[in-house]
Amino acid sequence: MGFIHFLELILVVAILLVVGIPLFGKLKLLKLVEKVDPDSDQYNHLLVRKEETLISIKELEFDFNTDKISEPDYKELRHKLEKEAEEILENLDGLEQERRKNKSYKSA
């Protein structure tokens, strides 16, 4: 066996070891992802929407300051966005409270 073939063999063995080791342990018992709580996804989605709505309010203000939108339109859209933000915050609060209640119920 030449030196090159020896190196190739070492490489293959090293790769097999690196890739294979995780397959032969106690890891099999663990899960990659815990069962997804639908509330968790909903909560994340609401956090993103909250951010986007707040950014939209800032942009609306900017558009108003740079004279792109009339005062009545600005007021109407701002009211709409604030209402959206309010609903999102209420939903976030609702989810947080429900989650905390469940937690304290479990620990009790």
Next chain:
Amino acid sequence: MNDIGEFTLLVALATALYGCVAYVMSARGNRIDLYLSADKTPFIVWACVTISSICLMRAFLTDDFSLQYVWAYSNRELDTFYKVSSFWGGQKGSLLFWALLLSTYMVVVYFQNRSKNLRVVPYAMAVMLAVLVFFLFLINFSTNPFERIPLPPEDGRGLNPLLQNYWMVIHPPTLYLGYVGFTVPFAFAVAALISKNLDDGWIRMTRKWTLISWFFLCMGNLFGASWAYVELGWGGYWAWDPVENAAFMPLLIATAYLHSVMIQEKKDMMKVWNMSLVLLTFAMTIFGTFITRSGLIQSVHTFDEATLGYYFLAFLFVIILACAALIILRLPLLKSANELDSFLSRESSFLFNNLVLLGIAFATFWGTIFPIISEAVRGVKITVGPPFYNQVNVPIGLALLALIGIGPVIAWRRATFSNLKKNFLKPILVAIVVAVALLPVIPLGSRTEIYTYMTFVLCGFVLTSILTEFYKGTVSRMGLHEESFFGALTTVTWRNKRRYGGYIVHIGVVLIFAGIAGSQAYGTHTEKHLQLGESFEIRGYTITYEKLVAIEATSIKTRIIAQLAVERDGKRYWTGHPEKEFYKGQNQPVSEVDVLSTWKEDLYMILADFREDESATIKVYVNPMVSWMWTGGWVIAFGSMISMWPDRLEQRRRLERVRRQEQLFPSPAQE
């Protein structure tokens, strides 16, 4: 070393195949052991492909002509600079280079996201590995760069002289960085579809990748145009060649996506549309690769041994069918709850911009594939030339230019008509001034001249609209904070990188439009056969043929250089040295043009022919405003850098979101 290079390619293929399967199984079976095993493969594949690439590069640098690929694309006399570029000069090496870039991108994605979203990331890694498997399969079994020659020759055949230009060292890697980069958003989009995680998480994860890929693709197109301009010697930079089109189409679709994705982020709508655009962009990059490697279409840019068409066609069909099926399956989850607030809004202008961009992409696609279709249906290959593209794309392009100016003036969500009138006043006034000022100067005899006139007028409109945006933003900030004009301008740009970086990119696009219009409509050229000392005139330049010199540059290259004195207003202005280069073993000489480039125009000289009596045929082009295009490119680069620069505020928001999420829904280990 060649044995190692070849072996590591095989190992990379086997590892990528395993990784792909293991990632999918780990996600489907929810098995962490398989995930941790699969998670080693991106790095192993990258290491193997890198070792293989180093081996091939070493073969080029040490003139190892036992490799058929090195023999075909290099020789002993080749500059080291071009020996490096020979790596991707042919089909075999270019595919290895593609695999190297893709595996490098994959490793970066791996380090960025491996612990972020384990519902999506395993599928995204699997998709990237699947794409790599396809390329590595081709490299290993169909077009192996380590193929040996039983009796190695003394010297190589050499690199095509047309490729011995510094732009060819820069242009292909830049273009490939763009092409390959779109695999990342594609992989995350497919992963989101498979795993049903169809909120805009995948968009946020790949936003920077999309911008970076778009930037490289845009620069790659411009560098390619520069190469064509200085090396092909026909006086132009863009010929609507199928391969040029193949690089242009993904750029158009990606541009549409970059705009429409903002609507999804803001209003949580257009999910199907954005998903389709990402998938289509990737499909177009594969289509471009198919065009250059199929041998079906003749182009100066296709590879000599283009034989891989059917593989790429099959891959393309699999991608399109699989993605279409996935989108249809997930349609109920992709429905949007929201609607546009108003037809008169920036969102609507983005929608129009999308339609216009896709219109140009479709016309270009149709013109590109028409020769293939005509040959398949009627047995006659009908080539579609620049007149078709210009007739269809120029009017649509003008609509796009107008939209670039309209967009910034319109407010998000809803614009007020009275304010619109007020805001459009200045740009329209400037457009009228430009129109009136240019009327006596610009001839309006042909359709091209009318289009050019319209382009300049629209450029005035768009530039005013964008600059007004900067001004208004700055003044608004100055009103709220005590800052100088320059300070407020810098802060407002830096705090809104995406918005103002985008505006700067638009200024670059305007410069490119102006450059194209000026050079296409008002260029002129002449060809003269001259004896030594004879002169001729073109557009106020007096050009005198002074001498012809022959130089043995290397043992394989002879340069024949003409010296041309350029006078203007009776004074010597410049000396041009266009030349012809003769390479040993190459039938055709290569023209090396000489260009005097100014903001007003380029004086572009070609030594077309010469005779033993030292007489020569000189071709001279005067191309107005070409440098505007290249300047536009650098402006785009600057704007893209600003847009891509990490946003601390956004990072802070993301961290806060993760913190709140973790507080309420801790991982099991924390509970």
